[in-house]
Amino acid sequence: MSRRQRIVFAVVLALACALPFLVSNYRTFQFTLVLVYAIALLGLNILTGYNGQISLGHGAFYAIGAYSAAILMDRFGVPYWATLPVAGAVCLVAGFLFGLPALRLEGLYLALATFALGVSLPQLLKYHHFEKWTGGVQGIVITKPDPPFGLALSQDQWLYFFTLVVALGLFWLARNLLRGRVGRALMAIRDHPIAAEAMGIHTAMVKSITFGVSAMYTGIAGALGAIAVQFVAPDSFNIFLSITFLIGIVIGGLASITGALYGALFIQFVPNIADELSKAAPWAIFGVVLIGFVYLLPAGVAGGIRMALARWRAKRQNI
């Protein structure tokens, strides 16, 4: 990181730590969800933005992560924090296995296959033979964790900080991955798969592992989301969730790590604001805002910021 980036990061982190003490518990909960979505979007962005594999079904991995956490806590009494690695591992394997046959599909065909995953999974969760674990249509209610070590925090504040630490860790890992040899291979495959192979990149292997890693991120987000919302049910993970994730990475900025955070703020707050503005037609307002963003920031928020900074720097050099 450059010195300027370091300063910006420190300021944002300080603000993020102060936030739960400045706003209500409900707002704190909303920002916890922003962090959760940011992790999910980062996962999808690794796959779609960096590696060029479109997924219209990442809600499925979010759901698998959420149910893993809920079942482990509810049926097996596993502590909430210990469910995250399990949810991540389950989704890593699920994503890798889904990524293998998906290797044969490209572009819109891959979009359709992932869409199929996204629409079918919620129905599978309702299947009565699984009801013993999944709770069927009713879903599973889980209890919100209390802050440990007698910390003087509310449950919402504690969960916010817990999620913040997990998010920081996952973002740090992703940044390492994406700026190194593997990250370049992901982008090379996206830009020119044949040339990538000629450079010695095992594209099939890299693409399926990327699918797994992407699903792992989104699955951990799903587990955190379940813990925050205290409830999982099949209908919270319908195909609309998958589409929302795709909107999030495009609005935030494809192939951008910080873009995941901007996208998360968008998908968390814009529908809420639209709802407050008009109870009758919130989605019409959402649509207008969405078109506005796409039109004004064709490279996403992250791309817009990058361009503005470049212009500002060029101007300073000319003076």
Added chain:
Amino acid sequence: MPLLSVSGVSVHFGGVVALDGVSFGVPSGSILGLIGPNGAGKTTLFNCLSRLYPCDSGDIVFDGRSLLRVPRHGIAALGIGRTFQNLALFRSMTVRENILVGRHCRTRSGFFRNFLRPPGVAREERETSEKAQALIRLLELEAVADARVASLPFGTQKRVELARALAAEPRLLLLDEPASGLNHEEVGALGALVRGIRDRLGLTVLLVEHHMSLVMSISERVVALNFGRKIAEGTPAEVQRDPELIQAYLGSGA
């Protein structure tokens, strides 16, 4: 023994015979020019060497090992690097990043180690960037090193491709029409560059080129193809006198 020997290679596309029992050898350390009219099968031969196309019959042996049992992504590590006739760069990436990808086959760290980035990985990254920087200097790409390749002129992009191929430290370099789109002076400079690289790095070069004065001036040997068949082979002087080659070029109007 030649570094590369192509023996009896045939490739069909439906009814089209792109290569028809082609055989020749490339002596280690030499520059071999591969010429022929449009559609003669030159690029098809390169694509067989890169394993992009399967051979219907024949064998290709590189350094004592048949390439037909090597997967596509294993070719670079064996020491065969190439450029593409119509450019195959990673367009949204910068010049530097393209060259760094070229070193993929000479580096090892995978997903797990890249996530954690221990000192070993950081060291590997540092060495990789140093090697890339040296190639940027060698090919005079300093001014555009951090520009996206898509924004650069064709001739510059060709140099980026050459740098990317060299980054893999190949022993055999396949160049598919490196001079296309270059002006007269640039062609001269390219000839000197290819020779210089060969001499300095001890490479073997297989050069496909329509630019006859370039091929004839830097190649030690020349192989000529027409309609997928080898029609002449020898030193530039011998090949230039070959009646069948003259006929092929006159006949195709080139």
